[in-house]
Amino acid sequence: MTAETLAPAIRRRRGAPARELARWAYGVLGILVLAAAWELYKLLGPSDGVVIGDARILPRTTDLAMPHTWDMIARLFDPVTRSATANPLWLEVALAALVTLGIAAVGWLVGIVVGFALALIMQRWRLAEWGLLPWIILSQTVPLIAFAPVVRSWGSRIEIGAFEWQDWMSVAVIASYLAFFPIAVGALKGLQSPDTIHTELMRTYGVGWWKTLVKLRIPASIPYLLPALRLGAANAVIGAVVAEVSTGMQGGIGRILIQYAGQASGDPSKAWGPIFGSIVLGLAAAGSVAILGAILRNYRRVEINA
């Protein structure tokens, strides 16, 4: 890893304004291409879709299965229902997405704390790594639909003084359960990443474990940690959406996904509103980790793909 190989990467990150603009333009172009492909298939594809044998390879092109892109967008600006107090659909979706984003953020933070703590323990004691790592991997094989009712059931029994367990906390716990895994694994890999030569140098300085951790291991773990945090953020969002559906929490985007899907026969475009909302939600979550990456730029000498 020499200075020459790193230079272009850094230059790319600090692009000129024109290049910045081009990047946005490409992003918008990508969306337009997708919309055009959708409309083109809808126009040319057979109305019953493409069926080979018994399996439908491509979807039907009816308005019921594939509403026009402009209908879906127009629907976003119509009120949710005809009732006098109804918000426009986009606002309702945005509010729900914010609720979910908040819960996912809590889950993500808990996931970071738990994941990083586990990584520290596993880094410190080899025995802990052997003992814990299989369980951490095993934890991710528990199906969410089995896990969600248990979390809610336990949560509903927790009552300490004025503190009472809220529904959203169950959702945050489930989100954190999905989020901690990549963080624990990524952080462990990162903490173990310094070369032996560096750790031995620290030892010859007579520096203890804590100081080695702060001065060497944590900075070295950043390139591993950032992709892990991004994965964790994506997992937290997915976990929050699924857990909302599972536990029956109101107010978030998972709930309206289900609710509007039930109305898709009479109002096919409406069901797509929360789907767009979840996409934006995922982008927002990944984007906030990118901001974190910018802050930690000095430590990001190389990016390791998780």
Add this chain to the structure above:
Amino acid sequence: MKHSTRRFATVGALAVSAALVLSACSGPADSGTGSNTGGGDDELTEVKLQLQWLPQGQFAGYFAALDQGYFEEEGLDVEIIPSGGDIVPQDALANGDVDYAIAWVPKVLGSIEAGANVTNIAQIFQRSGTLQVSWADSGIESVADFEGKKIGSWGFGNEWEIFAAMAEEGLDSSTVEIITQDFNMNAFLQGDIDAAQAMTYNEYAQLLETVDPDTGELYTEDDFNVISYEDTVGAMLQDAIWADSEKLENDEDYQDTTVSFLKAVIKGWIFAAENPEDAAEITLAEGSGWGPSHELWMVNETNKLIWPAENGIGFIDQAAFERTVAGALSAVNESGAALITEEPPAGVWTNDYIQQALDALEEEGVDVTGENFEPIEVTLNEGGQ
């Protein structure tokens, strides 16, 4: 090494304190959440009611009782908990998470055979609201015509009426193709299903608020053949209120709470019958996401399943209950599973509490049978708007 021993001690101390906190948390659960005040004058008894789905007109009476303050009048502070996909009401009740639960009888019969200790204390829906809907020209006019057809079903315990009705016709799941239905009627509208499962109060309305692409107008009732399970031997009892059997037996406070709770619920449903428009608005305000005309349709159709109630709302008709059990015993679903294999234990239902509630209200001059109940006419708009 000295460092690590100290850290071990820290970790140990943390573990001990965590254990203490956790055991402190589980403390209150043992004492029960339902009846902790014993009918004090100013303090309300906290009650949790678990619904079986999202807030919607199907549960209008409970929301009306909350909104109109009927629960409070009875000294109850009721929290209505909606369900999502994975919360099974009778399980939440059996686990002690809630005090009462709304669930269909056949589903709970399955849970009871699996060990849930719950009792039906009020049969709110007197009639079954399940339909099987096919196109008018499909030739499917009775359950016997199902043979060889693609039959839609939601699964998850909502399918037993279909199989019980088919069993009576000598059909089983191998003679039809069972297709799992989604949350909406698209699969039926697109021809993937010949006859789709639909509730009178929900999915049937979804069809009637969809535009027929051939005419540009909404579909009408003439476009469909409708088989109502209420007219078949497959009919099963649906929304009932379930209570914790053990607490019903031993806990006097819970028994009192149960009667008060049922009184308020009855008043809520009477309100919904007399003021369907208001009841629809109350459920919309509670977070139901349906359009206004769909919500009103839902309340109105739900009312039809409840009223008139010959012996008083919620009274459990022994014959109907036994018919449900017989249907449940005969039904075998597409994966070859039977709902139950033997008769449920005695004490799985009781009219003791609903009778007390009915008597008390009759004394106050309330009409609990809905003798003069008249449903309203609801016009559905496109998309339920």
